[in-house]
Amino acid sequence: MFLSRWRRRGQSTTEYILIVVLVAVLSIGIITVFGNQIRDLFRVSTERLGGNEGSTLNSGITNSAASQVNKGMADLKDSGGTP
Numbered sequence: 001m002f003l004s005r006w007r008r009r010g011q012s013t014t015e016y017i018l019i020v021v022l023v024a025v026l027s028i029g030i031i032t033v034f035g036n037q038i039r040d041l042f043r044v045s046t047e048r049l050g051g052n053e054g055s056t057l058n059s060g061i062t063n064s065a066a067s068q069v070n071k072g073m074a075d076l077k078d079s080g081g082t083p
Contacts, residue, residue, distance in 0.1 A: 031038070
């Protein structure tokens with residue numbers, strides 16, 4: 001009885017380790033492929049939040065992402081309701 005419980009515990013531990021390794025490998029792959037675009041997106045976003053309106057994107061971020069970053073404070077205002 002004790003031996004079968006130990007085997008099940010070892011099996012679940014192995015499954016968790018495999019899941020963690022899979023997530024780590026996928027994360028490294030995604031960062032390798034999209035790292036520069038993500039870095040530019042965060043750089044421009046933080047510059048915009050800091051008040052620098054003249055910042056531009058240097059690499060090939062898609063147009064939809066660029067338009068989201070290029071929104072100004074007027075775009076964030078409520079469209080007519082009271083708070």
